Amino acid sequence: xxxxxxxxxxxxxxxxxxxxxxxxxxxxxxxxxxxxxxxxxxxxxxxxxxxxxxxxxxxxxxxxxxxxxxxxxxxxxxxxxxxxxxxxxxxxxxxxxxxxxxxxxxxxxxxxxxxxxxxxxxxxxxxxxxxxxxxx
Numbered sequence: 660x661x662x663x664x665x666x667x668x669x670x671x672x673x674x675x676x677x678x679x680x681x682x683x684x685x686x687x688x689x690x691x692x693x694x695x696x697x698x699x700x701x702x703x704x705x706x707x708x709x710x711x712x713x714x715x716x717x718x719x720x721x722x723x724x725x726x727x728x729x730x731x732x733x734x735x736x737x738x739x740x741x742x743x744x745x746x747x748x749x750x751x752x753x754x755x756x757x758x759x760x761x762x763x764x765x766x767x768x769x770x771x772x773x774x775x776x777x778x779x780x781x782x783x784x785x786x787x788x789x790x791x792x793x794x795x
């Protein structure tokens with residue numbers, strides 16, 4: 660009987676390893692935003708956080724990203740900027756880059772019709788940012 664339990668237990672461990680983790684959603688993104696973004700961008704994402712007045716430039720009003728892009732949420736551009744825009748040296752940015760260790764936990768996100776490996780935390784953040792866009 661002892662051998663049977665071992666095999667069943669091992670089978671459960673193997674099966675558990677095959678289950679794909681769930682994709683992050685808007686709620687996960689809201690939690691990330693609350694932890695890392697509200698100090699500058701504000702609770703609602705309008706760029707009015709408590710640290711905004713001490714910055715050399717006003718933080719972006721994140722609720723207007725779609726409006727500034729002909730009504731379409733610019734997922735690729737937002738991801739590029741948040742993760743660490745290659746066009747802008749990190750020393751020239753006020754906003755921190757969120758790359759690094761995040762690259763170890765990737766999920767597939769459709770960006771401009773292409774499944775793109777994206778850090779899990781940022782995949783949720785993109786969903787949250789898209790959900791707070793105001794209508795044109």
